[in-house]
Amino acid sequence: MSIEIKTNSVEPIRQTYGHIARRFGDKPATRYQEASYDLEAKTNFHYRPQWDSRYELNDDRRTAIRMADWYAVSDPRQFYYGAYVGNRAKMQEAAETSFSFCDKRNLLTRLPEETQKQLLRLLVPLRHVELGANMNNAKIAGEATATTVSQMHIYTGMDRLGIGQYLSRIALMIDGSTGAALDESKGYWMDDELWQPMRKLVEDTLVVDDWFELTLVQNILIDGLMYNLVYHKMDAWFESQGAEDVSMLTEFMRDWYKESLRWTNAMIKAVAGESDANLEMLQKWTDHWEPQAYNALKPLAEASVGVEALDEARAELSTRLKKFGLQSQGVSA
Amino acid sequence: MVSKNKKLNLKDKYQYLTRDMAWEPTYQKKKDIFPDEDFEGIKITDWSQWEDPFRLTMDAYWKYQAEKEKKLYAIFDAFAQNNGHQNISDARYVNALKLFLTGVSPLEHAAFQGYSKVGRQFSGAGARVACQMQAIDELRHSQTQQHAMSHYNKHFNGLHDAAHMHDRVWFLSVPKSFFDDARTAGPFEFLTAISFSFEYVLTNLLFVPFMSGAAYNGDMATVTFGFSAQSDEARHMTLGLEVIKFILEQHEDNVPIVQRWIDKWFWRGFRLLSLVSMMMDYMLPNKVMSWSEAWEVYYEQNGGALFKDLERYGIRPPKYQDVANDAKHHLSHQLWSTFYQYSQATNFHTWIPGKEEMDWMSEKYPDTFDKYYRPRYEYWAKEHAEGRRFYNNTLPQLCQVCQVPTLFTEMGEPTRLSHRQMKYEGERYHFCSEACCDIFKHEPEKYIQAWLPVHQIYQGNCEGGDVETVVQKYYHIEVGVDNFEYIGSPDHKHWLSIKGKSFDSKAEKSEQDAA
Numbered sequence: 054m055s056i057e058i059k060t061n062s063v064e065p066i067r068q069t070y071g072h073i074a075r076r077f078g079d080k081p082a083t084r085y086q087e088a089s090y091d092l093e094a095k096t097n098f099h100y101r102p103q104w105d106s107r108y109e110l111n112d113d114r115r116t117a118i119r120m121a122d123w124y125a126v127s128d129p130r131q132f133y134y135g136a137y138v139g140n141r142a143k144m145q146e147a148a149e150t151s152f153s154f155c156d157k158r159n160l161l162t163r164l165p166e167e168t169q170k171q172l173l174r175l176l177v178p179l180r181h182v183e184l185g186a187n188m189n190n191a192k193i194a195g196e197a198t199a200t201t202v203s204q205m206h207i208y209t210g211m212d213r214l215g216i217g218q219y220l221s222r223i224a225l226m227i228d229g230s231t232g233a234a235l236d237e238s239k240g241y242w243m244d245d246e247l248w249q250p251m252r253k254l255v256e257d258t259l260v261v262d263d264w265f266e267l268t269l270v271q272n273i274l275i276d277g278l279m280y281n282l283v284y285h286k287m288d289a290w291f292e293s294q295g296a297e298d299v300s301m302l303t304e305f306m307r308d309w310y311k312e313s314l315r316w317t318n319a320m321i322k323a324v325a326g327e328s329d330a331n332l333e334m335l336q337k338w339t340d341h342w343e344p345q346a347y348n349a350l351k352p353l354a355e356a357s358v359g360v361e362a363l364d365e366a367r368a369e370l371s372t373r374l375k376k377f378g379l380q381s382q383g384v385s386a
Numbered sequence: 387m388v389s390k391n392k393k394l395n396l397k398d399k400y401q402y403l404t405r406d407m408a409w410e411p412t413y414q415k416k417k418d419i420f421p422d423e424d425f426e427g428i429k430i431t432d433w434s435q436w437e438d439p440f441r442l443t444m445d446a447y448w449k450y451q452a453e454k455e456k457k458l459y460a461i462f463d464a465f466a467q468n469n470g471h472q473n474i475s476d477a478r479y480v481n482a483l484k485l486f487l488t489g490v491s492p493l494e495h496a497a498f499q500g501y502s503k504v505g506r507q508f509s510g511a512g513a514r515v516a517c518q519m520q521a522i523d524e525l526r527h528s529q530t531q532q533h534a535m536s537h538y539n540k541h542f543n544g545l546h547d548a549a550h551m552h553d554r555v556w557f558l559s560v561p562k563s564f565f566d567d568a569r570t571a572g573p574f575e576f577l578t579a580i581s582f583s584f585e586y587v588l589t590n591l592l593f594v595p596f597m598s599g600a601a602y603n604g605d606m607a608t609v610t611f612g613f614s615a616q617s618d619e620a621r622h623m624t625l626g627l628e629v630i631k632f633i634l635e636q637h638e639d640n641v642p643i644v645q646r647w648i649d650k651w652f653w654r655g656f657r658l659l660s661l662v663s664m665m666m667d668y669m670l671p672n673k674v675m676s677w678s679e680a681w682e683v684y685y686e687q688n689g690g691a692l693f694k695d696l697e698r699y700g701i702r703p704p705k706y707q708d709v710a711n712d713a714k715h716h717l718s719h720q721l722w723s724t725f726y727q728y729s730q731a732t733n734f735h736t737w738i739p740g741k742e743e744m745d746w747m748s749e750k751y752p753d754t755f756d757k758y759y760r761p762r763y764e765y766w767a768k769e770h771a772e773g774r775r776f777y778n779n780t781l782p783q784l785c786q787v788c789q790v791p792t793l794f795t796e797m798g799e800p801t802r803l804s805h806r807q808m809k810y811e812g813e814r815y816h817f818c819s820e821a822c823c824d825i826f827k828h829e830p831e832k833y834i835q836a837w838l839p840v841h842q843i844y845q846g847n848c849e850g851g852d853v854e855t856v857v858q859k860y861y862h863i864e865v866g867v868d869n870f871e872y873i874g875s876p877d878h879k880h881w882l883s884i885k886g887k888s889f890d891s892k893a894e895k896s897e898q899d900a901a
Binding site: 059063065067068069070071072082083084088089091092093094095096097098099100101102103104110111112123133134135138139141142144145146148149180181187191194195196200203204207208210211212213214215217218219221222227228229230231232233235239244245252253256259322342379 | 391392393394398399402403404406407409412413415418419421423426443444445447448449451452453455456458459472492495496498499500502503505506507508511514515518519522523524525526528529530534536539540541542543544545546548549552553554556559562563566567569570571572573627760832833835836837842862880
């Protein structure tokens with residue numbers, strides 16, 4: 054038995070907006086569809102940008118990648134703003150529990166000084182890499198045309214700011230919220246030889262002009278090696294150094310990276326599958342940047358888990374890239 | 387290594403969690419990383435002086451925003467499930483939503499793109515982070531507006547192709563060119579234009595008419611969006627004020643540049659809001675307040691206090707504010723009269739206000755309405771009753787800068803059209819006002835590029851030589867459904883059937899006669 058509520062049913066005159074119906078037919082649309090398709094201005098721009106008069110506003114020539122329709126790239130997570138913040142709110146709730154737990158039990162402050170120093174030298178400086186990733190993704194969000202593409206990048210950009218903040222809080226927990234540990238950690242970023250190849254790489258990405266090249270370098274090549282190395286392989290190593298509690302504080306990053314693979318894979322698949330010209334361009338960029346990402350991470354691997362771990366990460370990235378028809382220098386073990 | 391240093395206060399802690407993640411680059415030149423920061427001539431001597439306008443870390447942002455979204459979408463769902471569109475004051479109200487969805491929502495998306503851009507352009511990380519948060523907020527507004535209007539689109543006409551229309555329809559080039567102008571400018575001008583002049587100085591003149599209008603007219607979906615966006619807007623306004631104070635405090639050479647931008651963007655914003663003025667006085671069946679009252683409270687009083695406060699930086703009120711203040715007695719009437727004549731080319735309907743509404747206008751505009759505008763409406767109502775609903779078949783001349791038809795009158799001379807013209811490189815350009823002409827003179831190479839919809843139609847660039855073809859094919863306005871007079875329109879008939887009445891053309895006409 055169920056209870057029936059009689060309602061006044063009203064026939065709609067149309068099921069969705071015209072621009073949504075042209076893509077998906079006049080049937081009830083999802084919130085993702087109505088929030089993500091064909092919202093941006095496409096034509097009849099009034100003035101050329103004073104900061105770059107080569108192109109118009111919302112000009113898809115700002116990248117060398119050519120797509121008949123950039124909306125072929127969409128988000129398998131179906132994230133529009135509401136779905137995005139709802140998801141991240143849950144993730145941050147879990148992270149908050151871990152941070153409060155660590156804080157309450159003094160799990161970081163009671164670590165040996167040497168281990169604390171390792172965290173400040175080998176892990177916390179990544180907050181600067183995250184800020185670079187934040188800047189790069191903001192640029193992409195400002196230049197990509199289709200909303201399905203631009204919104205994924207602004208979400209990622211804000212995520213990177215958030216991850217940088219979580220990393221910073223690890224140092225604040227170590228130094229009792231005085232900032233001294235952050236200052237120390239930033240010193241490593243600026244001057245320690247270990248970090249200079251990485252800092253150079255991040256600065257080099259900040260002058261990349263082509264936004265799709267930039268998303269490939271940042272979100273696939275650098276992250277592809279770095280997240281695997283740092284949050285999986287080095288995580289196990291930190292555990293062996295007696296700092297297993299730090300794992301609780303980087304769980305957000307592991308969950309986040311696993312999820313981000315869904316959209317980055319979908320994006321590269323669509324772009325590489327569009328044409329041989331795209332594939333060639335991606336290959337050229339991969340050839341140029343993948344070895345740099347590897348070399349930038351090498352000192353970090355050597356100082357911690359060992360370069361073999363980085364080679365493994367490289368092989369895993371290579372296997373992933375192969376699925377899109379891309380070759381990289383990673384050698385399967 | 388618990389340090390003996392003092393615990394960080396909230397302000398310093400937030401700086402560690404934002405700008406301290408940035409560093410002075412050494413492998414690439416700063417100029418190459420931030421190439422757009424200098425060309426406008428703004429001098430920033432010390433970014434560390436930037437005061438964060440709000441302190442919101444990402445974890446807190448996700449948490450608060452998710453709570454707001456949850457509540458908002460619960461209302462949207464309830465609204466759709468209960469056919470909330472049947473409970474609005476009158477279907478004429480929906481025309482305000484048509485104007486909003488085609489005129490304003492695309493700007494939210496453009497703002498998302500613009501703030502993402504400046505969220506990368508500044509070398510000050512504190513300012514970048516604040517801009518990025520506004521970028522994602524603007525994306526939120528763009529998307530929640532699509533969702534708020536989605537149910538209306540299923541039951542009323544004219545809401546079905548907003549972004550397409552925004553790129554093409556003649557009067558929508560007013561908001562479009564406004565935002566294109568800001569987005570194509572440098573990062574400091576963009577923030578002066580949007581964060582300060584628009585969000586800080588003029589935003590209430592957009593929000594009050596639409597969101598309070600929704601509240602007064604039983605539109606639960608839109609008013610809930612309004613409440614939900616309020617705390618975002620509050621953040622955007624504090625950013626607007628911080629931006630202007632920061633630029634002005636950095637270097638005295640910045641003052642004249644900023645003053646010119648304030649003059650320009652106050653006027654651009656005022657012209658854009660003229661569309662809102664007619665919506666406020668004419669499209670809301672239940673009125674919130676008159677445009678002239680809103681202008682007095684939100685510009686003359688609030689803006690007056692603001693510019694008094696900015697005096698110490700050497701900033702004076704916007705150059706043409708006297709013209710704008712004087713125009714408050716005329717603006718909405720002049721706009722509505724124009725749109726009444728050109729309803730054949732709009733995605734919303736127009737109508738002659740009823741008797742009670744005209745009396746309300748007489749009361750709110752005692753010096754102007756009965757003298758200049760009521761007789762015009764009474765004449766048009768009579769014509770309509772006799773089967774001659776007036777449409778103007780000659781396309782209007784648009785202002786080269788604001789792109790509003792040159793329909794305004796001179797200050798203090800309500801029967802003389804305001805018109806300026808000048809020659810530039812052998813071509814003659816037309817303007818609605820001295821202020822728009824001034825803006826042109828300063829950057830002619832920018833404004834000669836304008837995509838003027840009327841010129842484009844006459845040049846044959848809009849898929850047809852006659853208005854009907856352009857409207858139907860190029861604009862995607864369905865002729866006879868979305869456009870023309872409200873009385874007898876499909877929306878009107880549909881509304882009558884919802885209310886259990888049938889359409890009687892004679893009865894409607896005599897109602898018009900009474901008006």
